[in-house]
Amino acid sequence: MSALPLDSPETVTFAELVDLLQRIFLRHGVAEEVAAALAHNCATAEQDGAHSHGVFRIPGYLSTLASGWVNGQAVPQVEDVAAGFVRVDAGGGFAQPALAAARELLIGKARETGIAILAIRNSHHFAALWPDVEPFASVGLVALSVVNSMTCVVPQGASKPLFGTNPIAFAAPCAGTDPVVFDMATSAMAHGDVQIAAREGHNVPAGTGVDRDGQPTLDPQAILDGGALLPFGGHKGSALSMMVELLSAALTGGHFSFEFDWSQHPGARTPWTGQLLIVIDPDKGAGHSFAERCRELVDEMKGVGVTRLSGDRRYRNRAQAQVSGIVLPGAELTRLRELAQG
Amino acid sequence: MSALPLDSPETVTFAELVDLLQRIFLRHGVAEEVAAALAHNCATAEQDGAHSHGVFRIPGYLSTLASGWVNGQAVPQVEDVAAGFVRVDAGGGFAQPALAAARELLIGKARETGIAILAIRNSHHFAALWPDVEPFASVGLVALSVVNSMTCVVPQGASKPLFGTNPIAFAAPCAGTDPVVFDMATSAMAHGDVQIAAREGHNVPAGTGVDRDGQPTLDPQAILDGGALLPFGGHKGSALSMMVELLSAALTGGHFSFEFDWSQHPGARTPWTGQLLIVIDPDKGAGHSFAERCRELVDEMKGVGVTRLSGDRRYRNRAQAQVSGIVLPGAELTRLRELAQG
Numbered sequence: 001m002s003a004l005p006l007d008s009p010e011t012v013t014f015a016e017l018v019d020l021l022q023r024i025f026l027r028h029g030v031a032e033e034v035a036a037a038l039a040h041n042c043a044t045a046e047q048d049g050a051h052s053h054g055v056f057r058i059p060g061y062l063s064t065l066a067s068g069w070v071n072g073q074a075v076p077q078v079e080d081v082a083a084g085f086v087r088v089d090a091g092g093g094f095a096q097p098a099l100a101a102a103r104e105l106l107i108g109k110a111r112e113t114g115i116a117i118l119a120i121r122n123s124h125h126f127a128a129l130w131p132d133v134e135p136f137a138s139v140g141l142v143a144l145s146v147v148n149s150m151t152c153v154v155p156q157g158a159s160k161p162l163f164g165t166n167p168i169a170f171a172a173p174c175a176g177t178d179p180v181v182f183d184m185a186t187s188a189m190a191h192g193d194v195q196i197a198a199r200e201g202h203n204v205p206a207g208t209g210v211d212r213d214g215q216p217t218l219d220p221q222a223i224l225d226g227g228a229l230l231p232f233g234g235h236k237g238s239a240l241s242m243m244v245e246l247l248s249a250a251l252t253g254g255h256f257s258f259e260f261d262w263s264q265h266p267g268a269r270t271p272w273t274g275q276l277l278i279v280i281d282p283d284k285g286a287g288h289s290f291a292e293r294c295r296e297l298v299d300e301m302k303g304v305g306v307t308r309l310s311g312d313r314r315y316r317n318r319a320q321a322q323v324s325g326i327v328l329p330g331a332e333l334t335r336l337r338e339l340a341q342g
Numbered sequence: 343m344s345a346l347p348l349d350s351p352e353t354v355t356f357a358e359l360v361d362l363l364q365r366i367f368l369r370h371g372v373a374e375e376v377a378a379a380l381a382h383n384c385a386t387a388e389q390d391g392a393h394s395h396g397v398f399r400i401p402g403y404l405s406t407l408a409s410g411w412v413n414g415q416a417v418p419q420v421e422d423v424a425a426g427f428v429r430v431d432a433g434g435g436f437a438q439p440a441l442a443a444a445r446e447l448l449i450g451k452a453r454e455t456g457i458a459i460l461a462i463r464n465s466h467h468f469a470a471l472w473p474d475v476e477p478f479a480s481v482g483l484v485a486l487s488v489v490n491s492m493t494c495v496v497p498q499g500a501s502k503p504l505f506g507t508n509p510i511a512f513a514a515p516c517a518g519t520d521p522v523v524f525d526m527a528t529s530a531m532a533h534g535d536v537q538i539a540a541r542e543g544h545n546v547p548a549g550t551g552v553d554r555d556g557q558p559t560l561d562p563q564a565i566l567d568g569g570a571l572l573p574f575g576g577h578k579g580s581a582l583s584m585m586v587e588l589l590s591a592a593l594t595g596g597h598f599s600f601e602f603d604w605s606q607h608p609g610a611r612t613p614w615t616g617q618l619l620i621v622i623d624p625d626k627g628a629g630h631s632f633a634e635r636c637r638e639l640v641d642e643m644k645g646v647g648v649t650r651l652s653g654d655r656r657y658r659n660r661a662q663a664q665v666s667g668i669v670l671p672g673a674e675l676t677r678l679r680e681l682a683q684g
Contacts, residue, residue, distance in 0.1 A: 084426040085456025085626045114427025115459040115620065119627050142593065159647040170585050172592075180588070182581040233575025239524040239652050242639070243512050246522070250514075250636055251484065251622070253629030258642060278457070278620065280593070284427045285461050287595030294592055297584070300600060305501040310581050 010333050011325035017043040017055075023340040024058065028065050030072035037096040041127045047326050049317035052192030053128035055332060060269040061126060062339070069268035070094065070124045076101040084109055084116040087252070090123030095147065095275045098123050099132055110141055110279040118277040121254035124270035125149070129169035130183035130311070132277065137171035137179030140291065142280040145169045148248040150271040151258040153187045153229045156238035159214055161228035164257035164271060165191050166244035172282070175295040182310035186241040187229040194220045194229070247276045352675050353667035359385040359397075365682040366400065370407050372414035379438040383469045389668050391659035394534030395470035397670065397678060402611040403468060404681070411610035412436065412466045418443040426451055426458040429594070432465035437489065437617045440465050441474055452483055452621040460619040463596035466612035467491070471511035472525035472653070474619065479513035479521030482633065484622040487511045490590040492613040493600045495529045495571045498580035501556055503570035506599035506613060507533050508586035514624070517637040524652035528583040529571040536562045536571070589618045 012020070018039045025035035038061065046054030064070050074093025078101050081087050086106050090098035098120045109116035125147045136143035149164030167190070169183040185191075188208045197204050197220035204220050211217040212226030223229060231237035249256045254274020262268035282290035298309065354362070360381050367377035380403065388396030406412050416435025420443050423429050428448050432440035440462045451458035467489045478485035491506030509532070511525040527533075530550045539546050539562035546562050553559040554568030565571060573579035591598045596616020604610035624632035640651065 079628075081456060081626050082623075083455040084458070085623075087626075087628055089628070113425035113455050114423060115457050116426070117457040117622060121628055142588075155643055155646065155648050157648050157650065158643065162642055162646045170581075172585075172588050180584070182585075184578045184581060232578050235652075236526045236574050236579070239512075239526060242522070242643070243514075243524075245639055246484075246514050246636055250632050250639065251624045251627045253627050256639060256642070280459060281424075281427075282593045284423050284429075285593045285595050286421075286429055286431070286463055290592050294588055297587055297592065297598060300504055300598070301497055301500065301584070304497065304504045306497050306499050308499065310577075 007329045007331050009327045010330045011327050012333065013325050014043060014047050014321060017046060017326055020336055020340055021055070021058070024336060025061070025072070027340055027342070028062050028072070030065065031075075033100070034072055034074070034094060034097045037100050038094060038127075041096050041131050043326075044131050045128045046328075047318055047321040048314035050128055050314065052190060052196050055328065055336060056192065056196070057126060058336065058339070063267040064124070064126070064269040067262075067265040067267035069262055069265035069272070070270050078102045078105065080105065084113045086116065086118045088118065088120045088123075090120055092122055092272070093124065094270075095120055095123040095125040096127065096132070099275070099277070106277070106279055107136070107139065107141065110281050114284040115278065115280045118279070119252040120275040120277075121252040122272075123254065123275060124272055125275055126270040128183060129167045130171070130181050130314070132275075133169045133171035133183075134179055134181050136279050137173045137181065140173050140283070142173070142282045142290070143171045143277060145275065145277045146244040146247050147275040148245050148254070148257045148271070148273045149191070150260070150273075152191060153231055153241060154210065154214075155242070156231055156235040162258055163231070163238075163241040163245060164273070165229065166241045166248070166257070168240065168244065172294050173291040174298055175289065175291040177295065177298070178311060178315045180294060180298065180309060180311065181314075184232075186231055186237050186244060188232045188237075189229060191229070194223055198224055248274045252276055349671045349673050351669045352672045353669050354675065355667050356385055356389050356663060359388060359668055362678055362682055363397070363400070366678065367403070367414070369682055369684070370404050370414070372407065373417075375442070376414055376416070376436060376439045379442050380436060380469075383438050383473050385668075386473050387470045388670075389660055389663040390656035392470055392656065394532060394538050397674060398534065398538070399468060400678065400681070405609040406466070406468070406611040409604075409607040409609035411604055411607035411614070412612050420444045420447065422447065426455045428458065428460045430460065430462045430465075432462055434464055434614070435466065436612075437462055437465040437467040438469065438474070441617070441619070448619070448621055449478070449481065449483065452623050456626040457620065457622045460621070461594035462617040462619075463594040464614075465596065465617055466614055467617055468612040470525060471509045472513070472523050472656075474617075475511045475513035475525075476521055476523050478621050479515045479523065482515050482625070484515070484624045484632070485513045485619060487617065487619045488586040488589050489617040490587050490596070490599045490613070490615045491533070492602070492615075494533060495573055495583060496552060496556075497584070498573060498577040504600055505573070505580075505583040505587060506615070507571065508583045508590070508599070510582065510586065514636050515633040516640055517631065517633040519637065519640070520653060520657045522636060522640065522651060522653065523656075526574075528573055528579050528586060530574045530579075531571060533571070536565055540566055590616045594618055
């Protein structure tokens, strides 16, 4: 009788994964509401097949918590500044509980005034961005979010990195189907995907990044070891990344991607910056229902041959996971279970 | 004594060019306020060295006016929908006078509520987008605008064009210097620049577009003659272009880039769509002055080797033109003067 191979796949339900991750966070000094928000976010990414933001992130979360760099117990302070403007001081904690604390206020303002802004500062964002915007589209609103991160992207025309990967996420309701959602790093590749390429030992596409000498490289490890990423789409992606710095940091009162110093916190992984969300009530516009119009656009896109929209793969993975569970390597699950108890 | 060469350059002041263009528009059936807005916009582009949106556009304006496709006499109808939401029905006229009509209301709302949205529909936009956002930054506000145009861009993964060139423009105040402004087509190249390349007979970069058979081409004329443009930056630029369609058309109540039919109007050139502006009062955010923070970012960008920001060339051209005038080929000015009188 041979032993079960350590890495034979094992299946868990979404609820089981959320529960497991929540216990891990609680076990590592995170407050209950924070643990709930992070666990839900991380399990969603894993379920949706976005592995670079799924359980792959757990060691980074625990490392950054252990370093004292992020405050897992922070209580977000929500400030109602104006009819369309909400600020949150995340208190050096994670961005997700800060958004959760302001969410209802933000939605109420957007429905009342037509558009509202949420400016989160003093926050750590270490997750995918689409889980922050999709829920607004699920209740009929249009949402746009940007978050800056940590210096690892060379602005177009520069010789050294300055910007973060600085993603932009957008969500819009779509009649009769899932919301239209995208979440794109303004770097040529997301940081997590470079880490995964390095771990798996395969090259990245040309134009992704440079090595420590500023020379173009296809080696993900060279990008991580003192090298840097490039913006997507040349000067246009670079301009968008600059915009993300201005909106996420200058406007919120958070740090730019190059402004924080974690050298006194070995193991720190999470960027201490800011996040901006803009939420619009699209039915204040003229004409037909926005969601119906969105559906018309999607149908026309399919008509000219688009077979996959930005969020489609995630929705397919999600539907699959809801039927047959989330598949993880057995060794990974064993490690997670140890972290929840250890 | 030899005759002056027809194309020897001639110099005019900005005010002279505005006046000349205004007389052209008035002479071709455009109402006074509309003529003022279009002339100022077009002269600004010429002065700033953005030739594809300068006097180069005049024949297109006159052709589209003569075709009866756009209403040069339209009076924009401003609707105050909510504390942060303004709609304008441009009445089948140009977008610039619609923005001008709503501008003060929009600024007042942004200062009061922190953020405000302007949804223009039933409008024709045939100009650069940065002149629409820069003035907001000049009074301390952050502005973002998108406008969809006409089918000429193949969505990523599609076989036929659907989107317009769908630009995104952004402006932010910057302490002690000109606002930070960018204006980017979400296509690999702006339509006017393809036309200029075709006129001047030089190739466009690889990845710019496809010919009528959907094959990649470097020939700008092949792109214009039944071919199409590609989005910038692959699937990311394509997703942004989709977002522009949703915000500019679905949200405003305007047409998508593929929805209007100008076949009954030979000579029509202007896309009949919609435009969205979002204006934010950045000093509702926490912390230091936004403009000071913007300046810090710009200084850091220069520190890592960025020698030219998005708007720099325009500001340099503008400063030069204010000292020594705007230089145009003599034949071009002669043609313009004939159009103003003819």
